[in-house]
Amino acid sequence: MRVDFTKMHGLGNDFVVLDARATPLPAMTPALAKGIADRRTGIGCDQLIVLEPSDSADFRMRIYNCDGGEVGACGNASRAVALLHGVDANVETAGGIIRVQPGDGGASVDMGEPRFVxxxxxxxxxxxxxxxxxxxxxxxxxxxxxxxxxxxxxxxxxxxxxxxxxxxxxxxxxxxxxxxxxxxxxxxxxxxxxxxxxxxxxxxxxxxxxxxxxxxxxxxxxxxxxxxxxxxxxxxxxxxxxxxxxxxxxxxxxxxxxxxxxxxxxxxx
Structure with missing residues (x-):
C-alpha cells in the first residue's frame, strides 16, 4: 500500500503528516510510528501526525512521539496542520478540542484551558x-x-x-x-x-x-x-x-x- 505524506515543521520541530480523512489507513501502532519517525531508516521526524474523521470536530489529529508513544497535544503540529488544512477549523485531539486559524506563514491556535490541580x-x-x-x-x-x-x-x-x-x-x-x-x-x-x-x-x-x-x-x-x-x-x-x-x-x-x-x-x- 503506497501512502502519501507531507513533511512539515514549526520552528524546527518537525512532523510527518498522514491524511486519513478521506481514505482510511490501516491501524497505527507504536512500532510503526517509531519506524516512520526514525531519522536513519525511516522518513524522520519528532512527531508523526495522523489526521482522521471526527464526530465532534472538523477532523481529528492523533500525535505520536518519535518513541512511538501517543500523546494528547502538540502546539507546533497544530500550527502545521492548520497551514495544511488552509481554513479555520475545530480539531479533536486526545487532550481536547482546539481551534486553529491559519495565517500568513503560520497559524494561531486556541489551545484551550490550562489545568493546575x-x-x-x-x-x-x-x-x-x-x-x-x-x-x-x-x-x-x-x-x-x-x-x-x-x-x-x-x-x-x-x-x-x-x-x-x-x-x-x-x-x-x-x-x-x-x-x-x-x-x-x-x-x-x-x-x-x-x-x-x-x-x-x-x-x-x-x-x-x-x-x-x-x-x-x-x-x-x-x-x-x-x-x-x-x-x-x-x-x-x-x-x-x-x-x-x-x-x-x-x-x-x-x-x-x-x-x-x-x-x-x-x-x-
Whole structure:
C-alpha cells in the first residue's frame, strides 16, 4: 500500500503528516510510528501526525512521539496542520478540542484551558503545583501545568547553562510523574519575553515545543512575573502566547511545509 505524506515543521520541530480523512489507513501502532519517525531508516521526524474523521470536530489529529508513544497535544503540529488544512477549523485531539486559524506563514491556535490541580497533571500524590516542594540537582521549586500534555517548569538564571540533555531524562521518568513529563527550563528576560529550552517527553531535546511555551508562559503569568501576553524564544524561534480573560490560551507562530512524498506502508510494519 503506497501512502502519501507531507513533511512539515514549526520552528524546527518537525512532523510527518498522514491524511486519513478521506481514505482510511490501516491501524497505527507504536512500532510503526517509531519506524516512520526514525531519522536513519525511516522518513524522520519528532512527531508523526495522523489526521482522521471526527464526530465532534472538523477532523481529528492523533500525535505520536518519535518513541512511538501517543500523546494528547502538540502546539507546533497544530500550527502545521492548520497551514495544511488552509481554513479555520475545530480539531479533536486526545487532550481536547482546539481551534486553529491559519495565517500568513503560520497559524494561531486556541489551545484551550490550562489545568493546575495535581491529579490533572498528573502527579503521583497531592501538592501545590504553583511552587512544588521538590528538586533535582540544583533545579528546584518548579511549577506544573497540563495543557493537553503534562509539563514541569523551572525558572533559572540562564537556561543555556542547564545540562538539560542529562537531567531531562531523569525528571521525565521520575515516579512523581506517572505519565512521565515534559521538562521546561526558562529564563525571564523581562515582563514581555521568556527564553525557554525543553526536554520533550518521548522525543528528547527539541528546537521548539508549543505546549511547553504555553505551559511556561501561563505558569509565569500565574506567578505574576510576566504580563498576560508574552514572546517565548526557543532555540528554533519565537512564539507569541496570550492567556485571555476567559482562561483560554492562544498561541501564534510560524509553520512550514518542507516537502511531500510517498512510502510503502508494509516497509514499516
Amino acid at each position: 495535581w491529579d490533572a497533571i498528573p502527579l503521583a500524590y497531592p501538592m501545590d503545583t504553583l511552587t512544588m516542594p521538590v528538586g533535582w540537582d540544583g533545579l528546584d521549586a518548579p511549577g506544573a501545568v497540563n495543557v493537553g500534555n503534562p509539563h514541569v517548569i523551572f525558572f533559572v538564571a540562564d537556561t543555556d547553562a542547564v545540562p538539560l540533555d542529562q537531567i531531562g531524562p531523569q525528571i521525565e521518568n521520575d515516579p512523581l510523574f506517572p505519565e512521565r513529563v515534559n521538562v521546561n527550563v526558562a529564563t525571564i528576560v523581562d515582563r514581555s519575553r521568556i527564553r525557554l529550552r525543553v526536554w520533550e517527553r518521548g522525543a528528547g531535546l527539541t528546537r521548539a515545543c508549543g505546549t511547553g511555551a504555553c505551559a511556561t508562559a501561563v505558569h509565569a503569568m500565574r506567578r505574576g512575573i510576566v504580563d498576560r501576553e508574552v514572546t517565548v524564544t526557543l532555540p528554533g524561534g519565537d512564539l507569541r502566547i496570550a492567556w485571555h480573560a476567559d482562561n483560554r490560551i492562544e498561541m501564534t507562530g510560524p509553520a512550514t511545509e518542507s516537502f511531500r512524498g510517498t512510502f510503502e506502508w508494509d516497509d514499516f510494519v
